Amino acid sequence: MARSQEEILKDINYDESKVPVYTLPSPLDRPGGGRVTSAYEWVNRRRGEVLDFYKKEVYGQLPPRPDKMWFETLSVRRDALDNTAVRKEIRIHLEMNNGRSHSFVMLLYIPRNLREPAPVFLGLNFKGNHATTDETDVMMTGRNIAGELVEPDGHAVQVHRWQFRETIRRGYASATVCYHDIYPDCYSADGWHHSVYDLFYPDENAEEIHAHGSSISAWAWGLSRMLDALENEPAVNPAKAAVHGHSRLGKTSLWAGATDTRFRLVISNDSGCGGAALFKRCFGENLEAILRPVPYWFVKNLQQYINNEAALPFDQHWLISLVAPRPVCIASATEDLWADPKGEFLSGVHASEVYRLFGAEGLGTETMPPPDQPITGEISYHLRTGKHDQTLEDWLHYWTLADRLFRP
Numbered sequence: 001m002a003r004s005q006e007e008i009l010k011d012i013n014y015d016e017s018k019v020p021v022y023t024l025p026s027p028l029d030r031p032g033g034g035r036v037t038s039a040y041e042w043v044n045r046r047r048g049e050v051l052d053f054y055k056k057e058v059y060g061q062l063p064p065r066p067d068k069m070w071f072e073t074l075s076v077r078r079d080a081l082d083n084t085a086v087r088k089e090i091r092i093h094l095e096m097n098n099g100r101s102h103s104f105v106m107l108l109y110i111p112r113n114l115r116e117p118a119p120v121f122l123g124l125n126f127k128g129n130h131a132t133t134d135e136t137d138v139m140m141t142g143r144n145i146a147g148e149l150v151e152p153d154g155h156a157v158q159v160h161r162w163q164f165r166e167t168i169r170r171g172y173a174s175a176t177v178c179y180h181d182i183y184p185d186c187y188s189a190d191g192w193h194h195s196v197y198d199l200f201y202p203d204e205n206a207e208e209i210h211a212h213g214s215s216i217s218a219w220a221w222g223l224s225r226m227l228d229a230l231e232n233e234p235a236v237n238p239a240k241a242a243v244h245g246h247s248r249l250g251k252t253s254l255w256a257g258a259t260d261t262r263f264r265l266v267i268s269n270d271s272g273c274g275g276a277a278l279f280k281r282c283f284g285e286n287l288e289a290i291l292r293p294v295p296y297w298f299v300k301n302l303q304q305y306i307n308n309e310a311a312l313p314f315d316q317h318w319l320i321s322l323v324a325p326r327p328v329c330i331a332s333a334t335e336d337l338w339a340d341p342k343g344e345f346l347s348g349v350h351a352s353e354v355y356r357l358f359g360a361e362g363l364g365t366e367t368m369p370p371p372d373q374p375i376t377g378e379i380s381y382h383l384r385t386g387k388h389d390q391t392l393e394d395w396l397h398y399w400t401l402a403d404r405l406f407r408p
């Protein structure tokens, strides 16, 4: 019998002394024996095995490419954000030869008067494009399975998570889509056939799709389609793309970074359980607590490890490793114990051995830094003072990392 969420929450551990003793399998060990010792072997042999493992056991397969994709410019404003940006709304159309179709709207800001195409941040939003900006003439997006707006009154409520004005001032473009429009996060099994999966598997039932897919894979796939659309924008440099996401969308940005190497910088903000945090620590949210309410975020197979994290033949440092040698940023917040800041830090520590194959340092330390003192290696980590959120302080760090990578 599955326990109620109330019972599950009662048993959540927030005591460091009760973290079980665990051993972390190294991503460098091959399943049949032997150990990867070079970047060549990692790239050409082991990375593919780890990626396939993740598709089978954690996030499922990404949907395939649609038969046809086209980008419809819905609006353009050349005087956006007090005349500093060009703002576009672009509908990304996905179509199949059998007539099925799906679409979602991307909000894009590009700095005006740049001499060269702008590097770009891209991320999914929770409450609709209209929630990310204080400009009132932006289209409301983000619909539930009944086709209704999820946040009809959500105008500008998450502006602080996006920081468009400062991002533009620093010479970056920024793009966003509401995650519900790719896969509606409806806390039931009804999302599948209202999501992009319905393009490809209309004849499979929810359980059949769940055997090979997940909403996190759908969202990550959506980020890649956003980048496809950005490849069509002359004022944006798609070779300088940073993917970012907060919380469940931070889990998603890591998976997007793992599955699409076009993302040159991968940022996960407070991604926690099923994101950067190590499962085996069972500190804060654990597999039972996440998989009971939202099983569809992950592929069905992950359920076999509920209350049995010790038996996991991997942990989330493998996910960070899949980004190597590209820079990855892991961000935590001091009051966000549910997401296990230390577990998020440790996955960076343990992924470092893969970065070292490339002559990079990775995180470069095993000591967790104090709050507000970022570590800025190829694997970077910071622990912001405060709550579960994505704030200006987090962005200050993201802009620094992007400056270093994209404007050396």
Ligand code: GCU
Binding pocket: 246, 247, 248, 249, 270, 271, 272, 273, 285, 290, 338
């Ligand atoms: C819940 C969930 C987390 C998730 C978070 C969010 O708290 O348990 O895993 O990261 O929602 O996305 O806001």
